[in-house]
Amino acid sequence: MSEEKTILSIQSHVTHGYVGNKAASFPLQLHGFDVDGVNTVSLSNHSGYPIIRGHRMDLQEYETLMEGMRANNFLPSYRYIITGYINNADIVRSIRDTVKEIRTLREKEGKKLTFFCDPVMGDDGVMYCKQEVLEAYRELIQCADVATPNYYEASLLSGVNVTDMTTALQAADWFHAQGTQNVIIKSFRMKEDPQNLHFLFSTMAAGGKTPQRFTGVVPYHEGRYTGTGDLFAASLLAFSHQHPMEVAVGIAMGVLQDVILATRNEGGDGTSSLMNRELRVTKSVQSLLNPATVAEVKPM
Ligand code: ADP
Ligand code: CA
Ligand code: CA
Numbered sequence: 001m002s003e004e005k006t007i008l009s010i011q012s013h014v015t016h017g018y019v020g021n022k023a024a025s026f027p028l029q030l031h032g033f034d035v036d037g038v039n040t041v042s043l044s045n046h047s048g049y050p051i052i053r054g055h056r057m058d059l060q061e062y063e064t065l066m067e068g069m070r071a072n073n074f075l076p077s078y079r080y081i082i083t084g085y086i087n088n089a090d091i092v093r094s095i096r097d098t099v100k101e102i103r104t105l106r107e108k109e110g111k112k113l114t115f116f117c118d119p120v121m122g123d124d125g126v127m128y129c130k131q132e133v134l135e136a137y138r139e140l141i142q143c144a145d146v147a148t149p150n151y152y153e154a155s156l157l158s159g160v161n162v163t164d165m166t167t168a169l170q171a172a173d174w175f176h177a178q179g180t181q182n183v184i185i186k187s188f189r190m191k192e193d194p195q196n197l198h199f200l201f202s203t204m205a206a207g208g209k210t211p212q213r214f215t216g217v218v219p220y221h222e223g224r225y226t227g228t229g230d231l232f233a234a235s236l237l238a239f240s241h242q243h244p245m246e247v248a249v250g251i252a253m254g255v256l257q258d259v260i261l262a263t264r265n266e267g268g269d270g271t272s273s274l275m276n277r278e279l280r281v282t283k284s285v286q287s288l289l290n291p292a293t294v295a296e297v298k299p300m
Pocket of ligand 2: 123124150
């Protein structure tokens with residue numbers, strides 16, 4: 001096997017709509033990846049809707065699954081791990097052990113593991129996980145190769161309130177200090193430029209002293225979309241498999257712009273119902289593979 005396109009994807013499952021594994025699996029499968037999903041929750045819909053019903057995994061259930069995977073010797077087969085919504089501090093801590101276990105197993109075979117950690121904890125000033133989950137993430141982030149927080153999660157984790165480029169850079173430095181090589185603060189709005197969303201990609205070579213920084217913008221579309229970060233992280237993983245990370249960042253930004261525009265063109269503008277604003281993931285096959293838009297990613 002010349003290239004391993006295998007992923008352990010630990011995220012939420014929703015019956016209706018596109019967040020978590022529902023937003024990530026289809027794009028990754030289109031790119032030819034085998035996506036082995038662990039569903040941390042199995043819910044009727046995302047938490048923006050007034051009613052949610054379903055099941056949340058507990059530590060025992062997570063460990064039982066891993067036991068089966070270990071017993072069948074599946075664990076060393078994963079080239080990538082990606083994590084999203086978890087909201088259980090015990091499971092976040094246990095994932096750290098999973099990452100270490102898989103990394104050790106693969107190192108013995110001279111193989112790499114790349115861990116994409118999307119620390120799903122909240123958005124736009126609202127924290128939707130428990131404080132203990134935040135603390136557990138501070139530890140999980142130490143074994144992440146790539147972290148993709150939104151600006152609010154970057155603020156929660158680093159303790160630096162991200163409001164502009166200066167503070168975004170400070171927050172990124174916190175991640176590097178924890179040992180995370182690549183950090184993407186996916187979007188933040190700046191007072192002087194309200195029509196755009198700015199992003200920051202900061203990368204620090206192993207053992208390096210000064211990080212390399214890249215930035216760019218995408219047009220801001222009025223309104224709030226759910227699952228954008230999940231689709232971004234999945235797309236970033238897919239494109240980084242064949243491109244340098246800074247190139248992958250620009251293409252993944254393009255995927256999001258295309259998919260958000262497709263969603264808006266089909267009645268999902270910022271004022272429409274939550275149901276209408278579900279990302280048009282399955283209707284955007286071309287965009288997922290080769291987006292019409294690609295964001296320019298400029299060195300700073
Ligand atoms: P999260 O969904 O995790 O909160 P972001 O809000 O930063 O993360 O969204 C992830 C990506 O989706 C952004 O980098 C941007 O490309 C795109 N995006 C999200 N919301 C919008 C929006 N309202 N207008 C334009 N792009 C958006
Ligand atoms: Ca957001
Ligand atoms: Ca998110």
